[in-house]
Amino acid sequence: MSEVKSEFSQVIAERINRIRAIIPPEVKLVAVSKYTTTEAIRSAYAAGIRDFGESRVQDAKVKQTELADLEITWHMIGSLQSNKAKLAIAQFDWIHSIDRLSLAEQCDRLILETGKSPKFLLQVKLADDPSKSGWSESELLADLSQLEKLQNLQIVGLMTILPIGLSDTQAYEVFSRTVELAAKLRSLGWANIQELSMGMSADYAIAVKAGASIIRVGNQIFAT
Numbered sequence: 001m002s003e004v005k006s007e008f009s010q011v012i013a014e015r016i017n018r019i020r021a022i023i024p025p026e027v028k029l030v031a032v033s034k035y036t037t038t039e040a041i042r043s044a045y046a047a048g049i050r051d052f053g054e055s056r057v058q059d060a061k062v063k064q065t066e067l068a069d070l071e072i073t074w075h076m077i078g079s080l081q082s083n084k085a086k087l088a089i090a091q092f093d094w095i096h097s098i099d100r101l102s103l104a105e106q107c108d109r110l111i112l113e114t115g116k117s118p119k120f121l122l123q124v125k126l127a128d129d130p131s132k133s134g135w136s137e138s139e140l141l142a143d144l145s146q147l148e149k150l151q152n153l154q155i156v157g158l159m160t161i162l163p164i165g166l167s168d169t170q171a172y173e174v175f176s177r178t179v180e181l182a183a184k185l186r187s188l189g190w191a192n193i194q195e196l197s198m199g200m201s202a203d204y205a206i207a208v209k210a211g212a213s214i215i216r217v218g219n220q221i222f223a224t
């Protein structure tokens with residue numbers, strides 16, 4: 001290993017330790033590796049990370065193949081096109097980005113077809129943001145009875161991505177709304193909605209304060 005690489009490996013470990021130091025131990029840290037190399041993933045793994053997030057099914061496949069010797073839990077966090085759903089189900093342990101009923105219905109069928117059953121999160125959007133996908137609260141409540149029919153899908157929680165440019169106070173407010181929506185869903189009989197995937201490099205500390213159980217951090221671990 002070259003001098004430069006081992007130095008970067010150390011930087012990655014330090015960054016991970018810094019994040020770990022400020023989040024509670026029960027919060028799952030997903031290291032978002034979509035822009036990084038398999039060497040950097042190995043460094044994060046050596047520093048104790050077991051959960052990695054990717055946003056493109058095909059890019060992930062290449063890394064997964066190269067890293068098959070590691071015991072990694074793979075998270076699909078990017079928006080998922082229908083024609084990639086089958087591959088995503090085959091390749092990932094978690095899918096955070098179920099953002100529409102048609103995709104949920106398709107995944108429900110594909111679970112039977114593939115025999116694979118990843119954990120699913122429903123992506124919600126509780127602030128106005130035309131650039132992001134996901135259910136608004138009213139849209140999700142309207143789709144609940146259809147979602148309830150999907151007996152194969154293990155829906156374990158909600159995921160959200162904030163619009164850029166919010167103040168800390170606004171960010172906390174939107175994260176809190178997501179926490180409240182999960183509680184509302186549980187009160188409506190969706191007892192399995194326990195996980196909250198919220199917070200990225202810029203806002204994970206706020207997300208954790210609001211109640212995130214999973215954070216997705218890329219740049220703050222892997223930026224070069």
Ligand SMILES: *Cc1c(COP(=O)(O)O)cnc(C)c1O
Binds near residue numbers: 034055077078199201
């Ligand atoms: C890229 C990405 C992240 C990580 O973002 P950073 O700002 O690099 O921490 C988290 N979640 C989703 C959905 C992403 O696409």
